[in-house]
Amino acid sequence: MMYLRRLVSAAPVCVLILSALSASAAHAQPATAVTLFNNVRVFDGKGSSLSEPTNVLVRGNLIERISPSPIPVDRSAATTIVDGGGRTLMPGLIDNHWHAMLARTSPAEAFGDVGFNNLVAGDEATDTLMRGFTTVRDVGGPVFGLKRAIDQGIVKGPRIYPSGAMITVTSGHGDFRQLTDLPRTIGGMLTRMEQIGGAIVADSPDEVRVRVREQLMQGASQVKLTAGGGVSSPFSPIDVTTFTEAELRAAVEAADNWGTYVTAHAFTPNAIRGAIAAGVKCIEHGTLMDDATARLIAEKGIWLSQQPLPDALRTGFPEGSVQRAKADEVWPGIAKSYELAKKYKIKTAWGTDVLFSRALAQQQGAILASLTRWYTPAEALVMATSTNAELLALSGKRNPYPGKLGVVEQGAVADLLLVDGNPLNNIDLIADPANNFKVIMKDGKIYKNTLTK
C-alpha cells in the first residue's frame, strides 16, 4: 500500500520529465536524410539483368524515385550524393535460416553466460550487416533482446525476424539435455537451455500451445518446431518423426490465431508429410525428401527453406561422433533435394544455418554463391532477395518490419548494396563484401560508404 502511494505521488514528476524529454527530442529532430545514388545500374531483386545507367533517390527509409534523368536534390547537410560510377545497386541480402545467437558462440558457451553470449552475438550481428545481410529470419535462439537493441540503434545489425526458442519433444532435435537430466516432470523445473529461451521441450498439445504462445508474447514473427531428427542434437536419430500430428496442429492453431505461421525442421519424407498434414506452411531443410514428397510440397504451395550446407560444417563434427554419423547421412541429400526443388518448381527460400563457427559465418556470402551449383547467379540472387522477402511477409500482422523488402523499386524500403562490379556475371563478388560492397544501406541509413568523403 505504502509502495503504491509512493508510486502514485511520483507519477506527476515522471510525467513532467517525460514531457520535457519529448519536447527536446522534437526540437532536435534532424532533417530527413536523403541519399542520391547517381549513375548506377540496378539489379532489382527480381529480374535477370541490370538496368541501363540510372539514378536512385532515397528519402527517409524509402526508395522515392528511380530515373535515368538527373534527379535534383538540395545539397543540405542531410543529403549524401554517391557517385556510383556505373556500379551495381542491388537489394540488401536476406538469410532465411540464421541463428543470430548461435552462429559464432561455441556449443559449450551457447547455454552459458547470457551477457557474454549477447555481446558475442551483437558483434556478429554487426559483421552480418557488414557482409551485406540487411535482414535475417532467426529460426531458433534467445534473440529478442538482440533484435530490440538493433531496432533501437544500440547495436548495428540486420533486421531480425525472431522465432524465439526452438520447440521440440523429449529427445527431439533441439533437446540438448543429458541422460542425467531425466526424467522430466511436466510442469516441473526448466533446464538451463529452456530458461534462457534457446530451445524448449513440449510433450503434449497443451504444452505445445503454452510454449508457442510464450514465443508469440515475446514478439516471435513466426514459430519454429522440429518435426524430425537433426544432426547436432545428441539423442534424435535422423529417421525419427518427433511431434504427433495433434501436437503440431496445436502449434499451427496457436500461430494461426495470431495471424502467423509455423515453420518445421524436417529432413525425411515422413517428417515433412506429418508437418504438412498438420498445417505447417514452411519446411526447413527437406534434405532427404523423395520425389513424391517434393511433388506434395509443390502441390500444396508449401515453402521450402533450403541450405547449401558447406562440407566444412559436416567435417566440423569430430569423426566417430554421433553428430558426424548423422551429418554423413544427411549431406548426400543436399544436391538431390535442390534438384527436386527445381524439378517441381517448389517455392524455395535460401539460408545458411551456420552454427558455432565465426569462420563459417564469414562465409555467408560464399555459401550463397555456392547456389550456382544449381542456379544461375541471377536466380540465386533473386532467391536471397525478393523471394526470401516473400517468405518473411508470411508472418502477416506479426511482421515486425511491414515495408516492402528485397527489391529495388519505388516505394520499397531502402536496404541497398552498391557492388563494385556485376554480380550477375560474377557472383563471387558477394563472397568478398569487405572489398566489393562500397556502400551498405539499411532502412535508408548508410552503414558503410567508401566512396563519398
Ligand SMILES: [Zn+2]
Ligand atoms: Zn537451423
